[in-house]
Structures are given as structure tokens and as C-alpha cells.
Amino acid sequence: MTVTIVGSQLGDEGKGGVVDLFGDAADVIARYQGGDNAGHTVVVGGDEYKLSLVPSGAVRGKTGVLGNGCVVNPETLFEEIDALRERGLDPDVRVARRAHVILPYHRVLDGIEEDVKSDADLDAGTTGRGIGPTYEDKAGRRGVRVGDLLDPEVLRERLEYAVPQKRALYEDVYGGDAGEEFDVDALFEQYRAYGERIRNEGMDVNAGDYLADRIDDGDTVMLEGAQGTSLDIDHGVYPYVTSSNPTAGYAATGTGLGPTTVGQGEVVGVVKAYLSRVGTGPLPTELTGDDEDLAEYIREEGGEYGTVTGRPRRVGWLDLPMLRHAARANGFTGLAINHLDVLAGLDEVKVGHAYELDGDTIYSMPATTERWGDCEPVFRTFDGWPEFDPEAVAAEGYEALPEQAREYVEYVESELDTAAYALGVGPGREETVVQQNPFEQ
Numbered sequence: 550m551t552v553t554i555v556g557s558q559l560g561d562e563g564k565g566g567v568v569d570l571f572g573d574a575a576d577v578i579a580r581y582q583g584g585d586n587a588g589h590t591v592v593v594g595g596d597e598y599k600l601s602l603v604p605s606g607a608v609r610g611k612t613g614v615l616g617n618g619c620v621v622n623p624e625t626l627f628e629e630i631d632a633l634r635e636r637g638l639d640p641d642v643r644v645a646r647r648a649h650v651i652l653p654y655h656r657v658l659d660g661i662e663e664d665v666k667s668d669a670d671l672d673a674g675t676t677g678r679g680i681g682p683t684y685e686d687k688a689g690r691r692g693v694r695v696g697d698l699l700d701p702e703v704l705r706e707r708l709e710y711a712v713p714q715k716r717a718l719y720e721d722v723y724g725g726d727a728g729e730e731f732d733v734d735a736l737f738e739q740y741r742a743y744g745e746r747i748r749n750e751g752m753d754v755n756a757g758d759y760l761a762d763r764i765d766d767g768d769t770v771m772l773e774g775a776q777g778t779s780l781d782i783d784h785g786v787y788p789y790v791t792s793s794n795p796t797a798g799y800a801a802t803g804t805g806l807g808p809t810t811v812g813q814g815e816v817v818g819v820v821k822a823y824l825s826r827v828g829t830g831p832l833p834t835e836l837t838g839d840d841e842d843l844a845e846y847i848r849e850e851g852g853e854y855g856t857v858t859g860r861p862r863r864v865g866w867l868d869l870p871m872l873r874h875a876a877r878a879n880g881f882t883g884l885a886i887n888h889l890d891v892l893a894g895l896d897e898v899k900v901g902h903a904y905e906l907d908g909d910t911i912y913s914m915p916a917t918t919e920r921w922g923d924c925e926p927v928f929r930t931f932d933g934w935p936e937f938d939p940e941a942v943a944a945e946g947y948e949a950l951p952e953q954a955r956e957y958v959e960y961v962e963s964e965l966d967t968a969a970y971a972l973g974v975g976p977g978r979e980e981t982v983v984q985q986n987p988f989e990q
């Protein structure tokens with residue numbers, strides 16, 4: 550049985566902590582999409598690990614797999630592995646041979662296209678990691694895959710085809726002055742060396758076979774989504790989205806396990822008790838204007854600054870139509886509701902229960918982002934809950950949570966018709982009220 554962990558909102562819901570908590574029961578943790586745009590923070594025994602590519606389970610001695618649906622920047626991969634080794638860990642990381650490789654020109658083009666798009670307010674506020682351009686090349690059948698790094702002849706062929714096009718785009722369309730990022734020989738040497746290291750360290754796998762074999766051997770597998778449902782290229786707020794599918798369906802495509810295997814397992818939606826957004830685009834429940842002080846307070850309490858970019862995140866109230874959309878698109882079997890501690894001490898807590906759109910009340914998200922931007926939230930107001938001692942509450946269990954916080958949680962469970970398996974009341978793993986472990990269903 551697999552357990553898939555998915556973000557239900559706009560990323561940064563605290564998936565890393567949930568993967569860390571429930572991943573304890575897993576032997577293998579596989580990512581199925583995204584790349585080094587996915588900041589995740591794991592706190593182990595007071596030590597904080599900030600990772601952007603390596604699956605967070607690797608800090609706990611699990612096998613971390615980057616599935617074929619991921620885009621892999623080998624430079625980041627080895628930087629993170631080396632940094633973990635310097636801290637005394639021995640991470641076991643495997644990379645799908647079918648995964649696509651982020652090359653330096655992808656990063657350059659990501660930055661330049663964002664600049665150009667910003668003139669028309671179409672920039673997504675990307676992390677600048679080259680994610681979009683790499684998935685573009687994957688779809689355009691001109692990408693370089695991890696398997697190609699292991700075969701110098703193929704690598705050279707791929708680069709000789711793709712790089713002159715990229716150079717022409719950069720110079721002739723954007724007027725740039727191309728450097729080593731667009732030089733076939735320099736790229737060939739650098740990426741062949743990465744391939745050698747991947748092979749020498751025994752990291753390359755056929756992800757689908759590898760995971761299926763581990764399952765056959767009796768091991769348990771967790772599938773870790775990056776970003777969140779509203780950043781999904783199909784189900785999110787296009788074009789202010791990432792270029793992959795964080796939703797649970799892609800857990801199959803992006804690892805090579807069958808949809809039946811993933812579907813027979815559990816799908817846990819991670820929800821933050823409020824909203825945050827690091828990129829651009831509309832956000833109906835955003836705290837702005839008179840509420841800016843409150844946004845600032847939540848931002849500070851919740852540490853709402855991008856893990857990858859350090860950018861301050863925009864903050865809003867919980868958006869139920871967004872969550873209803875996520876629950877349907879992912880088929881959640883359980884929830885993890887995080888950051889309840891951040892809202893403690895507020896007099897009242899609001900949620901966007903529905904939207905008003907053209908005089909109608911609607912309960913899910915419109916399919917176009919422009920229409921979403923036209924939505925006026927219909928708020929429900931809950932009593933705030935007092936500050937509490939997170940470790941004591943986690944140790945005593947659900948009933949120890951302030952009554953008002955329980956009311957809030959039960960509202961979300963009932964609206965989504967899904968039980969909360971875990972409630973996050975602080976950043977550490979021990980600061981979680983665990984109701985149900987999905988591996989023990």
C-alpha cells in the first residue's frame with residue numbers, strides 16, 4: 550500500500566513535516582514531480598534541514614527517490630547530498646533515468662521570460678530554477694534525461710540539437726549575450742561528469758521497476774507531492790502555476806507505479822489553517838488594506854518567507870472553495886491540518902466559506918483564474934482560540950486542543966467530508982496531534 554501526500558492549496562502547507570511524520574512507517578519516499586523549486590524544511594531533534602530537491606525522508610535514513618516526473622538539477626542534487634554528508638548523514642538517493650535534467654540555460658530562460666511576461670502581468674513569480682523551460686523541453690521532445698547523462702554519445706547528440714536553438718532564442722529573440730550556459734562543449738563536460746557521479750554512486754534507477762520491486766519485497770512506499778493543487782498546471786490557477794501536476798493522479802505517472810497501485814492506497818491532503826502565496830495572481834481571501842497588520846502578524850508567527858527564495862509570502866484566510874476543488878481533484882482519504890498554533894491568540898478567525906460571483910453563490914473554484922479573481926469571498930467567522938502549549942497538547946491528544954480550534958478543525962473535516970489524520974500545532978514532529986496513521990488503515 551502507498552501513501553501519497555499532496556498539497557491542497559498553493560504549496561507551503563507544511564508537507565515536509567507530514568512526510569516526516571508519516572514517513573516514519575515508510576521504507577521509501579519518492580517524489581513524483583517538480584524539482585529544486587520545492588522548499589521543504591524538516592526539523593529533527595532541534596536540527597533544521599532545508600532541502601529543495603532531495604526527498605525529505607533522506608534525513609531519516611529512508612531511501613529517497615526522484616521519480617521520472619521530476620526535473621533534476623544535478624548541481625543542486627549533489628550540493629544537498631554533500632551538505633547532508635557534512636552533517637554526518639548518509640542519504641540514500643535514487644534518481645529515475647527517465648527524469649528530465651535542468652540545464653543552466655533553462656534557468657537563464659526562466660528569468661528572462663518572467664521579465665518579459667511581467668510587462669503584461671503574466672509572470673508567475675517563479676522560483677527562477679528553470680522548472681518551466683525544462684518541462685517545456687520535455688513536452689517539446691528536446692529535453693535531456695538523466696539516462697542521457699550516463700551515455701556520452703547520446704548526451705552530445707541531445708545537446709547539439711537543443712543548445713543552438715536555445716542560444717538563438719536567447720540572443721536573437723531576447724537580445725542576450727550568451728555565455729557558457731549555451732556552450733555545447735562546456736555543458737557536455739560538466740553534465741557528463743554529473744552522469745559519472747550518478748552512476749558511480751549507484752543512484753540511477755528505472756523508477757517504476759525499482760518501486761514495484763520494493764513493494765513486492767514488502768517495503769512501504771510514500772509518494773511525496775511538491776507545491777500544491779492550486780499550482781497544478783491543469784487544476785491550478787493557470788498561468789500563475791508551476792509546470793507540473795502536484796495532484797495525486799500524477800503520483801502514478803511521475804513514478805511509474807500504476808494508478809491502481811496509488812488508488813488502492815491513501816491520499817492525504819495537507820491543509821494550512823490559513824493561506825499563503827509566494828507568487829503572483831489573484832487571491833480572493835488575501836489580507837490586504839486594513840488587514841495588512843494582521844497579515845504581517847501571521848507572516849511573522851508562521852515564518853511565511855519562501856524556503857527557496859526567501860520572499861515574504863502573501864497571506865489570506867482559509868479558502869474553502871479552493872479546498873473543495875482540491876478534495877475532488879485528488880480524492881483525499883485523509884487530511885493533515887497544519888499551523889493551528891499560528892492563529893492562536895487571535896480574537897476571531899475567518900474562513901472564505903463560499904464565493905459570490907455575478908450574484909450567485911458558488912462553492913468551488915471557477916475554471917479560469919480571471920473569473921476566480923472576480924470572486925468575492927463569503928466569510929464565516931469563528932471564535933479565536935487561546936495560546937496553548939503545543940507539546941503538551943500533542944502528548945495529551947485531540948481533546949486537549951482549545952475547544953474553538955476543535956470547532957474550526959471539525960468544520961473543515963465536515964465541509965470536505967474527510968477526517969483529519971494529523972493536526973500540526975508547531976514546527977517539530979512531536980508538535981503534532983496524530984489521530985490516525987494512514988499506513989495503519
Ligand code: IMP
Nearest residue numbers: 560586587588673674675676790791828
Ligand atoms: P516555478 O515552479 O519556479 O516555475 O514557479 C511557478 C509558480 O509556483 C510560482 O508562483 C512559484 O512561486 C510557485 N511555486 C513553485 N514552487 C513552490 C513551492 O515549493 N511552494 C510555493 N510556491 C511554489
